[in-house]
Amino acid sequence: MAHELVELTPQQPSLPIEPEQTDLIGEVTAVELPETVREFVAQYExxxxxxxxxxxxxIHSxxxxxxxxxxxxxxxxxxxxxxxxFTVFITSLDDLIESHDDQETFDEARRVVRDPETVDASRDGVNTEVIExxxxxxxxxxxxxxxxPRYGEFKDIFEYDLRQGFNAMEYTRLVSDNAHIANATGARTYDAHNMVLFPYTDIDLMFSTGFALEDLSDLRDLTWDLQKMARIGNWVTTWERELTEGDYSAGVIVQAIQDDIVAADELDPAGDLEDVAERIKECGVEEAFLDEWCQRHKRVCEREYDIESVDVGAYIGGMETVMEYHLASRGMK
Known part of the structure; x- marks a missing residue:
């Protein structure tokens, strides 16, 4: 079944939104989180x-x-x-390994999904309060x-996809600690799973009694493309903050290293990171990623999908909205 969305020409790719004309920040700030979410956010803090x-x-909006x-x-x-x-959960693990460099607590936290009976909050080197x-x-x-209603059908898929998210976090740490291994293929392959679009989709399917299993293969194929698009949106709007925090795994930074715009040896929190950031901006790395987003968007819009039980056009349109939110909230998350 074909779904036609925004038409883009290969010669002049363009984003399907104009973030500077929106008031999304005010809308997001006004969002009222559900009581249960507020309670766990308070514990997170x-x-x-x-x-x-x-x-x-x-993310809630x-x-x-x-x-x-x-x-x-x-x-x-x-x-x-x-x-x-789930976003609070996955972000907490990401914070452990990315912001706190706490491998011991991260390893223990991973156990709560697959081996909850082995979790030991008092284990040496583990932050007990965080694990609890x-x-x-x-x-x-x-x-x-x-x-x-369909937990049993999608449980194994969900847990597998969640492990890919954990793996992406470890890859982030590995690149930040070993900037010389940074490469664009690795960033696109491993780091994209940090967006956890597959687990989000699995959760949806657990509550989709009318979803046809024969649609799953094509749906996951589409999700691969959409997750990469979501990752690009995150990369181009957070890389400057991550650079100052010592996280060098963002695709924008990785591409700048691979293109010899900056050297891996320059990525030192004690160095002149302002100069590094300026060179990355001047050389058009961000623009290249935005162009890639547009080309990916064009391809998913033009492709035919043999999916009957999900509105593919709405799913792709959701990624347009995600990009709009990314661009409008640059530097705020």
């Missing part, structure tokens, strides 16, 4: 200081755009809340997922 409440409001149309109407509100809580928070949060998420 007791053990982490990395993220502002804006991030949780940002975005789920209206890219939740699959197949989700049962009665469950849309719950799915949105569960995915926001993450364990409580995951237990709540897991209980709600188990109540979904």
């Amino acid at each position: 007791e053990v982490f200081t990395d993220r502002d409440t804006f991030l949780w409001k940002w 975005l789920f209206d755009a890219f939740t699959l149309s197949s989700v049962d109407d009665r469950d849309v509100h719950d799915v949105k809340e569960i995915k926001t809580l 928070f993450i364990d409580d949060l995951w237990t709540h998420i897991d209980e709600r997922l188990r109540s979904s």
